[in-house]
Amino acid sequence: MSEQDTIDFGYQQVPVAEKQEKVAEVFHSVAQKYDIMNDLMSGGVHRLWKRFTIELSGVRKGHRVLDIAGGTGDLTAMFSKLVGTQGQVVLADINASMLQVGRDRLIDRGTADNIEFVQANAETLPFPDNHFDCITIAFGLRNVTDKNKALRSMHRVLKPGGRLLVLEFSKPQTEWLSSIYDQYSFKVLPFMGKLVTNDAESYQYLAESIRMHPDQETLAGMMRDAEFEAVRYHNMTGGIVALHRGVKP
Amino acid sequence: MILTSRLALFAAIETAVNKALAYDPATRQQLALIDDQIIAVRITQPSQQLWVRFSGDQVRLLSHWEDSVDASISGRLKDFIALAKETDKNQVLMSSRMEISGNTQLLTRLQSIAAQLDIDWEAGIADVIGDVPGHWVASALKFGNLFAKDVAQSVDRSWRNYWQFESDSLINSQQYQQTSADIAKARFEADRLEAKVQRLQKRMAATS
Known part of the structure; x- marks a missing residue:
């Protein structure tokens, strides 16, 4: 098997065709406890990271928003209030279990009036060209098999002047934080995963996939390569997470 | 870390404000009429900036906003404190060095909402x-x-x-x-x- 035929799945190299299926297994396994685990793992700080994503989106009434890898619908719920009944939010996720949890949750909260649920692959988005005012992908890009293809696909469906926001784990900006974060990711996270979801492997994959994900500058370069302009990023919590923003010219 | 702390502070204030507003239905009805309006608030001494967004019948505090706003108000912190404390807000606005621009009707409306605030x-x-x-x-x-x-x-x-x-x-x-x-x-x-x-x-x- 040549090097081009394989791709990273955490620290493992797997055939390209298998990554999607392996990621799907991880998310099928954790879907029901996904929100609890997010709160536990981040101490609730993930809500602040998402809050900043909303602030940077510039979304107003009547806008059309695509929330890729939207999972359990945190961002979608917030966007739904902002765009109002004249606007639309599409919650897209490749994983049926995550989409199911997200849909149930949003319907239960009564916020599904202006929301559409679409099972879609970020690399081949099933939407017309120049369709959305804003696209977000929060903690999803690192699981995508071909990230460059996904960024080009997002560029295609975004309206000129529209924004892409990529919220993703990144590289801590100081050595001391990096070493604490390593200990936390490889020792505490799998233990928590075992305790709450009875699945340590999925959280081992989470820690490994974060380390394999492009750092801040590399991801910014990938976005420029996909023809996004005004690409900038904001480090949050010492660079553990970064929010990248690009505009379609 | 500063950004995260600022976001946490804003989230806490926002939650407290909206919880208090939950006990004043009349004010919430009035706020719903200025839905999707954004006001930039710039404090000159000490230098701080924030944005207030009205979303539905709730108030959102933003630490960052890069797009156009409907109105903006700037002044020293002590002017804002005086504005919050005094009943005659017009007097404070005229006597202080506060600057107002954009949709002043929105600010007048907010002033009247604030004057009628009655939290149970x-x-x-x-x-x-x-x-x-x-x-x-x-x-x-x-x-x-x-x-x-x-x-x-x-x-x-x-x-x-x-x-x-x-x-x-x-x-x-x-x-x-x-x-x-x-x-x-x-x-x-x-x-x-x-x-x-x-x-x-x-x-x-x-x-x-």
């Missing part, structure tokens, strides 16, 4: 600790508040009397106003006199 604290306390204890606590707080105001007024009056009558160090406000009016009148008459003298000097210079 008793209901809020009752929701946490129960109806009867809630009523007792709210009554005690109301009584405490009135008592504190009464004591503060009494202390203020006593001190003023002491400084004015006992130590003769201060004049009362009527005396101050009378003296100010006398000084203004004297200044006005001195100005007229000076103008007359100048006119006479010019006339004398022209005839000589």
